[in-house]
Amino acid sequence: MQSPVANSLDHFWMPFTSNREFKAEPRLVTRSEGMYCWDYKGGKILDGSSGLFCCAAGHGRPEIAKAVHDQLLANDYTAPFGLGHPGSFELARKVAALCPEEINRVFFVNSGSESIDTALKIAMAYHRARGEGQRLRFVSRERAYHGVNIGGVSLSGMVRNRETFSGVIPNVVCMRHTWLEENRYTRGQPERGAELADDLQRFVETYGGSTIAACFVEPIAGSTGVLVPPKGYLERLRQICDANGILLVFDEVICGFGRLGTPFAAQAFGVTPDVMTMAKALTNGAQPMGAVAVKDEIYDTIMNAAPENAIEFFHGYTYSGHPAACAAGLAAQEIYEREGLFERAAELSDYFLDAVFDLRDLDVITDIRGYGLLAGFDVKSSGKPGARGTRLQKQLFWNGLHIKFTGDAGILAPSFVAERSHIDEMVGVIRRTLQEEN
Numbered sequence: 001m002q003s004p005v006a007n008s009l010d011h012f013w014m015p016f017t018s019n020r021e022f023k024a025e026p027r028l029v030t031r032s033e034g035m036y037c038w039d040y041k042g043g044k045i046l047d048g049s050s051g052l053f054c055c056a057a058g059h060g061r062p063e064i065a066k067a068v069h070d071q072l073l074a075n076d077y078t079a080p081f082g083l084g085h086p087g088s089f090e091l092a093r094k095v096a097a098l099c100p101e102e103i104n105r106v107f108f109v110n111s112g113s114e115s116i117d118t119a120l121k122i123a124m125a126y127h128r129a130r131g132e133g134q135r136l137r138f139v140s141r142e143r144a145y146h147g148v149n150i151g152g153v154s155l156s157g158m159v160r161n162r163e164t165f166s167g168v169i170p171n172v173v174c175m176r177h178t179w180l181e182e183n184r185y186t187r188g189q190p191e192r193g194a195e196l197a198d199d200l201q202r203f204v205e206t207y208g209g210s211t212i213a214a215c216f217v218e219p220i221a222g223s224t225g226v227l228v229p230p231k232g233y234l235e236r237l238r239q240i241c242d243a244n245g246i247l248l249v250f251d252e253v254i255c256g257f258g259r260l261g262t263p264f265a266a267q268a269f270g271v272t273p274d275v276m277t278m279a280k281a282l283t284n285g286a287q288p289m290g291a292v293a294v295k296d297e298i299y300d301t302i303m304n305a306a307p308e309n310a311i312e313f314f315h316g317y318t319y320s321g322h323p324a325a326c327a328a329g330l331a332a333q334e335i336y337e338r339e340g341l342f343e344r345a346a347e348l349s350d351y352f353l354d355a356v357f358d359l360r361d362l363d364v365i366t367d368i369r370g371y372g373l374l375a376g377f378d379v380k381s382s383g384k385p386g387a388r389g390t391r392l393q394k395q396l397f398w399n400g401l402h403i404k405f406t407g408d409a410g411i412l413a414p415s416f417v418a419e420r421s422h423i424d425e426m427v428g429v430i431r432r433t434l435q436e437e438n
């Protein structure tokens with residue numbers, strides 16, 4: 001056997017990355033703290049995306065590190081099937097307290113992708129338990145991102161994520177996305193487009209409402225460039241779901257835990273779904289963890305359909321509610337509460353959106369959208385779609401800023417501990433980099 005080579009980049013197959021390009025010019029991060037991270041050469045990089053929408057309270061929070069450390073020494077692992085440990089119950093209670101009133105039951109998973117697959121199964125189990133097991137069709141949306149597991153990919157509305165793996169779950173139909181030319185440069189919720197929700201009504205009329213189990217939407221489609229729902233759109237989806245016994249699932253993996261200035265998008269937009277999926281900022285990104293929260297009625301229906309003493313839901317992961325992840329989650333939630341970070345996100349939003357919308361004068365930018373501490377901007381394609389975005393993301397990094405790009409859309413999501421000076425710095429680097437490029 002070959003002995004391992006120190007610092008070799010050969011063996012790790014990187015996710016969602018051009019491996020060959022990275023390995024030729026590694027953007028290798030070795031330290032992170034607060035709003036910044038540092039690369040292996042000592043370069044300081046402002047994190048404009050909270051990692052990947054995870055580190056709402058900034059990087060390197062010692063309270064979280066200590067909680068995980070202490071937990072691992074006290075009880076590192078408890079089998080989650082048939083046994084329990086206090087942390088999972090306590091974190092579930094905290095998460096439920098942040099959810100809309102009717103949503104009080106929380107199932108833990110290890111990622112956003114697992115939360116989606118779990119939500120699909122909960123929807124199937126719920127309908128079967130209430131004698132409607134024929135509801136096996138799911139509705140999602142173009143330009144949706146629901147993670148990469150088989151269920152999430154099936155719901156996804158992003159061509160590159162599905163074309164290799166297409167058809168994995170049959171019976172998924174996509175509504176149109178909500179980006180409209182006439183809504184360009186809208187800050188907050190666009191006025192036009194609520195009628196796009198009637199695509200769901202068309203599916204009801206085409207396939208029969210009684211065949212549809214659930215409609216999955218990100219309240220704000222995040223990964224495809226921050227598509228804020230038009231006014232009245234989510235309300236309309238809610239009405240159609242109610243009229244037809246369809247579960248409404250909000251994928252809150254990005255929006256959840258304060259990104260929009262409220263605990264969840266459900267509260268920001270005043271629409272209560274039946275099921276919410278979440279991950280990322282649940283633990284401030286310090287441990288992999290996700291969750292699915294459901295209305296009491298869903299939990300009760302599934303419980304009551306099973307015989308006494310029987311397992312009610314045949315689903316769960318070895319690491320569901322891992323003690324270290326729960327400890328990180330509890331510590332993160334305590335920080336959010338103690339430092340009033342959701343309120344801080346709400347307060348900073350105007351300054352943030354003003355700064356991002358000021359980029360409008362740059363010719364290369366063709367649209368800007370935003371809500372809370374989440375904003376997206378599109379740049380004109382040059383060459384193949386996405387080529388400019390990929391190039392820009394690299395240039396921004398070497399100029400001292402990390403943000404997410406999907407295709408030619410840049411996505412900004414700073415931590416809630418950001419100061420106004422960080423926002424200025426972020427937007428300044430974007431302006432300079434876009435100007436240098438031209």
Ligand SMILES: Cc1ncc(COP(=O)(O)O)c(C=O)c1O
Nearest residue numbers: 111112113145146147251253254
């Ligand atoms: C809305 C949404 N759902 C699901 C996921 C998948 O989460 P994960 O990468 O933790 O599996 C993401 C990830 O960005 C997401 O944005």
